[in-house]
Amino acid sequence: MSRRGGYNELQRWKERFVLLMKEHEPQDVWALDVSEALNPCPHGWYQYQQRRLFARFECSGCSKHWNSAWSSILFHIRFLGSWDQNQGQVKMWMFRQKCRRCTMARYEEPVFSEKALETILHNLAWKILEKSYGEAKRNPRPCDVEEVVEGPHDERNCEACQHGMCVETHTPWPKAKPTYPAPSMERKENFTRSASFAPSTEWERVFARPVSVTRPTEGEEWQQILAFLFVVIVCLLFLASYFR
Numbered sequence: 001m002s003r004r005g006g007y008n009e010l011q012r013w014k015e016r017f018v019l020l021m022k023e024h025e026p027q028d029v030w031a032l033d034v035s036e037a038l039n040p041c042p043h044g045w046y047q048y049q050q051r052r053l054f055a056r057f058e059c060s061g062c063s064k065h066w067n068s069a070w071s072s073i074l075f076h077i078r079f080l081g082s083w084d085q086n087q088g089q090v091k092m093w094m095f096r097q098k099c100r101r102c103t104m105a106r107y108e109e110p111v112f113s114e115k116a117l118e119t120i121l122h123n124l125a126w127k128i129l130e131k132s133y134g135e136a137k138r139n140p141r142p143c144d145v146e147e148v149v150e151g152p153h154d155e156r157n158c159e160a161c162q163h164g165m166c167v168e169t170h171t172p173w174p175k176a177k178p179t180y181p182a183p184s185m186e187r188k189e190n191f192t193r194s195a196s197f198a199p200s201t202e203w204e205r206v207f208a209r210p211v212s213v214t215r216p217t218e219g220e221e222w223q224q225i226l227a228f229l230f231v232v233i234v235c236l237l238f239l240a241s242y243f244r
């Protein structure tokens with residue numbers, strides 16, 4: 001819970017989203033939370049991503065501030081219907097960026113203004129209403145660029161770019177198969193590009209059968225015993241002929 005700008009910041013997102021869904025679908029219960037890691041879309045969940053969002057960043061190493069109009073948030077959405085009440089769940093992952101001045105920079109969380117938060121959550125609510133409640137499709141509101149953004153997008157220090165998710169790709173609803181790595185036990189801060197693009201090696205290392213250890217079969221064991229006996233008999237015969 002320490003990530004995403006602290007408890008209050010996260011609480012602001014959660015409460016606003018719950019209220020927004022209550023306005024539209026008062027009979028249903030919706031909840032928003034952050035994802036523990038950048039995971040592929042789980043089975044039975046829908047994937048939705050908002051791009052080109054304006055956010056501010058601050059380096060925890062050198063305190064440098066920068067703005068970006070290329071922030072992005074990934075949402076995984078699940079809708080559970082029952083006989084008396086529908087429930088919905090949203091998990092979000094805010095893509096992070098690194099300071100370009102520090103060589104050992106860590107990924108920093110984006111900070112969104114109140115206005116950007118409203119835009120993003122409205123777009124999210126509209127998408128849910130369209131996909132889960134069959135309401136008419138609405139064009140997403142663009143996110144305002146609130147301050148000067150210097151230079152082109154810094155792709156090398158953008159988490160979404162590193163996973164090939166900064167640019168628009170056409171992913172079908174609901175079974176989006178993202179191209180970024182499989183879930184890992186590693187914390188995201190430690191992710192390197194080479195590690196994240198080798199999704200199944202960890203699994204294979206743990207569960208694959210070792211190939212270097214070869215156990216002799218029963219027939220091979222017998223052959224070894226017979227060869228040993230043959231050598232012993234030859235030696236005995238040799239000794240016997242010597243002492244005759």
Ligand SMILES: [Zn+2]
Pocket residue numbers: 059060061062063064099100101102105
């Ligand atoms: Zn820095």
Ligand SMILES: [Zn+2]
Pocket residue numbers: 070153154155158159160161162166
């Ligand atoms: Zn990017």
